Amino acid sequence: MKIPTIHGYIDSRILINFTADPKSVEKIIPFPFRPKIYKDKSIVGICLIRLKDIKPKRFPDFVGVNSENGAHRIAVEWDEDGETKSGVYIPRRDTSLKLNAFVGGRIFPGKHYLAKFNVKEQNGNYHIDFKSSDDTETSIDATETKVFNENSIFETLENASDFFENGDLGYSPNKDKFDGLRLKVYKWEVKPLEVSNVKSSFFENEEIFPKGSVTFDNALLMTNIEHEWKSEKEK
Numbered sequence: 001m002k003i004p005t006i007h008g009y010i011d012s013r014i015l016i017n018f019t020a021d022p023k024s025v026e027k028i029i030p031f032p033f034r035p036k037i038y039k040d041k042s043i044v045g046i047c048l049i050r051l052k053d054i055k056p057k058r059f060p061d062f063v064g065v066n067s068e069n070g071a072h073r074i075a076v077e078w079d080e081d082g083e084t085k086s087g088v089y090i091p092r093r094d095t096s097l098k099l100n101a102f103v104g105g106r107i108f109p110g111k112h113y114l115a116k117f118n119v120k121e122q123n124g125n126y127h128i129d130f131k132s133s134d135d136t137e138t139s140i141d142a143t144e145t146k147v148f149n150e151n152s153i154f155e156t157l158e159n160a161s162d163f164f165e166n167g168d169l170g171y172s173p174n175k176d177k178f179d180g181l182r183l184k185v186y187k188w189e190v191k192p193l194e195v196s197n198v199k200s201s202f203f204e205n206e207e208i209f210p211k212g213s214v215t216f217d218n219a220l221l222m223t224n225i226e227h228e229w230k231s232e233k234e235k
Contacts, residue, residue, distance in 0.1 A: 008054035021213035067097035068117040087169035180232030
């Protein structure tokens with residue numbers, strides 16, 4: 001599947017990041033992918049992203065669409081042409097846009113679950129929650145801060161920023177193949193968030209992740225970012 005280059009703006013993007021037991025992660029990611037290990041841990045998370053003016057590149061902004069979206073992500077590696085490549089595997093996508101839910105997997109990469117999003121933002125405070133058509137739930141309450149979480153496995157904001165910037169290529173399951181989509185941001189800049197509450201029924205599902213195998217690590221914020229999405233070769 002090949003889509004045209006998509007252009008638009010990231011109004012806000014929150015990366016909710018967890019560490020996980022690699023053995024648990026191995027069970028839910030398919031070949032050719034394997035967990036990307038950072039200090040003996042697998043890195044998993046959720047990307048909450050508000051998109052605006054999304055349309056094929058060079059089309060005027062007024063034809064673009066806006067949406068709230070969530071993507072559950074797992075940092076992965078794989079072997080390709082004798083080299084080790086890295087990116088993210090995206091086992092599920094959720095969206096507020098009915099168009100995405102309808103055409104996901106046929107025009108846009110991966111199946112999209114239709115979800116109801118509740119978003120409140122004021123004075124650097126963020127509340128986002130959503131519930132999907134299959135009852136998957138995610139929520140976060142966070143506040144902008146200048147101090148990166150000192151308990152994070154990444155230790156510094158710069159280390160975390162570099163790790164996630166290198167995860168710009170995502171693969172989503174589509175029947176018996178994996179659709180590739182690369183995010184190109186015109187200016188990469190993240191800020192730390194202080195999190196007071198976070199919930200993910202996906203990562204809290206003990207049938208997939210045994211109790212204690214997933215731990216919240218940090219959250220990062222991006223705002224007002226011009227970007228493009230480009231198709232990559234499927235696997």
